[in-house]
Amino acid sequence: MPYMKIYNRHAPATMIQATDVILPPATIAILGGGQLGAMLAEAARRMGYRTVCVSASEEDPAGRWSDHHVVGDPGDIALIRRLARDVQVVTVETEGIAPEALTAAAELGCRVAPSAAVQQTVRDRRLEKTFFKHHNLPVGAFCICDSAAQVDAAIAELLPLGGGAGVVAKTARGGYDGKGQRWIKTLHQGAAVWEALGQVPLVLEAAIPFVAEASVIVARSADGRKTALPMFQNEHRGGILFQTRMPGTFEQPTLEKAVALAEATADKLDVVGLITVEMFVLRDGRVLANELAARPHNSGHVTLRAASRSQFEMHIAALCGLPLPPVQILRPGVMTNLLGDLWAGGPPDWTQVLRDSSATLHLYGKGPRPGRKMGHMIHTAADINTAKAMADRAFGLLNDAVARRNMLA
Ligand SMILES: Nc1ncnc2c1ncn2[C@@H]1O[C@H](COP(=O)(O)OP(=O)(O)O)[C@@H](O)[C@H]1O
Numbered sequence: 001m002p003y004m005k006i007y008n009r010h011a012p013a014t015m016i017q018a019t020d021v022i023l024p025p026a027t028i029a030i031l032g033g034g035q036l037g038a039m040l041a042e043a044a045r046r047m048g049y050r051t052v053c054v055s056a057s058e059e060d061p062a063g064r065w066s067d068h069h070v071v072g073d074p075g076d077i078a079l080i081r082r083l084a085r086d087v088q089v090v091t092v093e094t095e096g097i098a099p100e101a102l103t104a105a106a107e108l109g110c111r112v113a114p115s116a117a118v119q120q121t122v123r124d125r126r127l128e129k130t131f132f133k134h135h136n137l138p139v140g141a142f143c144i145c146d147s148a149a150q151v152d153a154a155i156a157e158l159l160p161l162g163g164g165a166g167v168v169a170k171t172a173r174g175g176y177d178g179k180g181q182r183w184i185k186t187l188h189q190g191a192a193v194w195e196a197l198g199q200v201p202l203v204l205e206a207a208i209p210f211v212a213e214a215s216v217i218v219a220r221s222a223d224g225r226k227t228a229l230p231m232f233q234n235e236h237r238g239g240i241l242f243q244t245r246m247p248g249t250f251e252q253p254t255l256e257k258a259v260a261l262a263e264a265t266a267d268k269l270d271v272v273g274l275i276t277v278e279m280f281v282l283r284d285g286r287v288l289a290n291e292l293a294a295r296p297h298n299s300g301h302v303t304l305r306a307a308s309r310s311q312f313e314m315h316i317a318a319l320c321g322l323p324l325p326p327v328q329i330l331r332p333g334v335m336t337n338l339l340g341d342l343w344a345g346g347p348p349d350w351t352q353v354l355r356d357s358s359a360t361l362h363l364y365g366k367g368p369r370p371g372r373k374m375g376h377m378i379h380t381a382a383d384i385n386t387a388k389a390m391a392d393r394a395f396g397l398l399n400d401a402v403a404r405r406n407m408l409a
């Protein structure tokens with residue numbers, strides 16, 4: 001049994017109340033082992049808290065960044081019950097954590113954020129889309145499908161709305177970085193799509209003719225205070241986030257609509273911690289909700305270097321009931337993801353990348369695989385176009401090096 005009662009001298013004698021402020025050196029449990037958990041642990045430590053990560057592998061970044069690492073299944077209820085007696089706060093860094101684990105921790109008096117109910121919603125596209133629709137929040141046309149026949153009917157209904165770009169089928173659960181999705185451009189693909197995506201519940205959506213993608217992160221405390229972070233502009237390549245710009249190129253009315261959508265989402269869900277709303281921005285400035293994350297989000301990494309507070313600090317502050325001051329852009333910044341493809345033929349040469357004095361490199365220490373998020377870089381400058389030019393140049397150098405190595409191989 002890897003778990004030992006070693007990290008806590010301040011176990012809650014009673015249930016933690018919504019208005020309670022949880023101060024250092026309380027212990028925050030992070031369920032899940034990825035880079036989001038690692039950067040959360042880093043922020044928590046800087047703010048004076050202890051952290052314990054529960055994740056499956058010794059090698060997981062969040063385990064390495066935390067004060068303590070319990071190698072085990074974060075969905076193991078018995079394990080979470082033992083852990084919950086010794087920590088004040090329990091949070092997650094992935095939708096993969098079963099809501100039942102959060103219920104178990106809440107029953108033992110911990111502050112649990114996201115709640116089991118929120119976690120239930122954000123890990124299922126059917127519940128996310130239905131949530132937006134139910135609360136009259138703007139969302140594109142969609143259908144929920146539980147059979148090949150329903151997929152056929154949904155294609156027929158949505159195809160005329162897709163404006164030639166078609167319809168996208170997404171698995172209700174488990175998809176990320178464009179995985180578990182199929183684009184459809186013709187009728188009668190129901191059986192093929194149902195088969196290809198594994199005969200699981202699906203959400204079908206009409207293609208949205210967006211001019212930009214965006215995200216807004218809101219930090220919200222247990223007593224209902226909230227602060228929206230600056231709106232980010234996101235560029236995806238092959239379904240995976242490629243680059244985030246802060247600030248984006250949006251007009252004031254679009255910014256206001258996006259923030260209103262994210263704040264309404266935070267309130268209606270009664271979120272504690274961070275909620276990220278991914279959005280599509282239309283030509284006329286309207287925004288449509290795409291999907292949710294109740295945790296730090298890849299687009300928010302740009303705040304690590306370019307904003308007055310990082311998304312990770314805001315998450316910890318929201319969990320612990322600390323003040324949630326406005327988040328200012330300190331300098332325009334661009335975050336560029338580094339995928340495992342750049343490791344083809346060996347680790348990249350970072351010297352060129354780090355030539356610009358404002359550039360920072362953040363590596364997660366994971367084993368490289370094509371399409372896997374290995375790290376990111378952040379470039380800041382006096383204006384956003386310069387920051388973007390620097391980011392693109394650095395990425396171009398990395399890409400060229402891979403192409404050269406491939407030619408030599
Ligand atoms: N209905 C849609 N219309 C146009 N593009 C879409 C649509 N749904 C998804 N996409 C594109 O695919 C990307 C990934 O889809 P998303 O639903 O965010 O799934 P995930 O990020 O969980 O893989 C989006 O960021 C967007 O670029």
Ligand SMILES: [Mg+2]
Binds near residue numbers: 177278291
């Ligand atoms: Mg997405």
